Amino acid sequence: MQKIWYTFYKGLFEMNPIFKLALSLCPALAVTSTVVNAFAMGIAVTFVLTMNNIVVSIFRNYVNPKVRVPVYITSIATIVTVTQLVLEAYFPAIFQALGIYLALVVVFAIILARAEVFASKNNVFYSALDGFGMGIGFMIAMLLIGSIRELFGSGTLAGISVMPDMYNPALIMILPPGAFLLIGILIGMFNLIGQYQDKAKEEKMQNERMQKLALQRGE
Amino acid sequence: MEYFTLFMSAVIVNNFVLTRFLGLCIFFGVSKNLDASLGMGVAVTSIMTLSSALAWAVHHYVLHPQGLEFLTTAVFVVLIACFVQLLEMIIRKYSPTLYNMWGIYLLLIATNCIVFGVPVINAESGFNFTQSIVNSFGSGVGFALALVLMASLREKLRYADVPKPLEGLGIAFILAGMLALSFFGFSGMIPT
Numbered sequence: 001m002q003k004i005w006y007t008f009y010k011g012l013f014e015m016n017p018i019f020k021l022a023l024s025l026c027p028a029l030a031v032t033s034t035v036v037n038a039f040a041m042g043i044a045v046t047f048v049l050t051m052n053n054i055v056v057s058i059f060r061n062y063v064n065p066k067v068r069v070p071v072y073i074t075s076i077a078t079i080v081t082v083t084q085l086v087l088e089a090y091f092p093a094i095f096q097a098l099g100i101y102l103a104l105v106v107v108f109a110i111i112l113a114r115a116e117v118f119a120s121k122n123n124v125f126y127s128a129l130d131g132f133g134m135g136i137g138f139m140i141a142m143l144l145i146g147s148i149r150e151l152f153g154s155g156t157l158a159g160i161s162v163m164p165d166m167y168n169p170a171l172i173m174i175l176p177p178g179a180f181l182l183i184g185i186l187i188g189m190f191n192l193i194g195q196y197q198d199k200a201k202e203e204k205m206q207n208e209r210m211q212k213l214a215l216q217r218g219e
Numbered sequence: 220m221e222y223f224t225l226f227m228s229a230v231i232v233n234n235f236v237l238t239r240f241l242g243l244c245i246f247f248g249v250s251k252n253l254d255a256s257l258g259m260g261v262a263v264t265s266i267m268t269l270s271s272a273l274a275w276a277v278h279h280y281v282l283h284p285q286g287l288e289f290l291t292t293a294v295f296v297v298l299i300a301c302f303v304q305l306l307e308m309i310i311r312k313y314s315p316t317l318y319n320m321w322g323i324y325l326l327l328i329a330t331n332c333i334v335f336g337v338p339v340i341n342a343e344s345g346f347n348f349t350q351s352i353v354n355s356f357g358s359g360v361g362f363a364l365a366l367v368l369m370a371s372l373r374e375k376l377r378y379a380d381v382p383k384p385l386e387g388l389g390i391a392f393i394l395a396g397m398l399a400l401s402f403f404g405f406s407g408m409i410p411t
Contacts, residue, residue: 073300106292183392
């Protein structure tokens, strides 16, 4: 049970694709100027990651290791084409907004990396879970960046005005430079939190060791 | 003149890295040292120009007449990956010196958003052959320019006192933000 939970959970924070692994950064900057776009991109990537992990895992024993990368690429390209067609048919506005970045999901490093590192070695259930967890972690990061950018850049959240009227939107947050600055600061914050956690863990371990030592001496 | 405008717009105004966010993995991975980024810039520019010529031919003579445009994504990505692999084999066989200089970059390029993105943009904008070539070459030069600028900045940064949590990727992003801000001054230079 713990292993199942961990397979899913590690993608959320511990190995967050954007902040920790620093993979697939292009969409994190390009389509996060509004929350809705960020959410749509997150859904699309989660779907592709999960489906691709399942496909790769099913065929993991039949694919010759020498040709594995072309096989993975073909599988990813097929799934992405399906996603594109579905979005174009049912959500044309979102399809327009995501534009070229939806086609670029094909070459996201995170999808190929999960297929290579995880799905080619594990069974279907764990692979699907791993892809889903990673996708959700990606979506959380996208939503975080998207909401900050939209809030400060145009004073709205998912299209609803939330800032007081006197607030003057900082246009730079919507523009490309703001995206770079914001992600830089967010990575710094993630690292800072990670440092505190490490320190706390170390202190806790040290305390336990001291207690054990004291117990031994007492006996 | 039209081609010159297209070229300048691809190099500076619509710079691939700083305004379209393509090729960021390479941009942050390679820009740690100046020599590597120069080599990478040249490699990306040449591969991109060649592969977009190939992709244009496939799109114009095969996909478009047959009405198979919905397959563009899948066909392009396989085409480019195969082309780069083939180029790597040819270079290794006939010019080992060139391979030593370049070889390591070629594998990194094979499936990368910048090399894949340009042919897709060309196909979507409906460019003709010359326009596609000019646009891809300009985009490559723009990428190389941004990469070399970034590498020079990061080399200077080595002796700076950076706050501990921002070390590495964090400060690199903030630096790229500053760079993007200065490139932003060029927008509006070319009427659209």
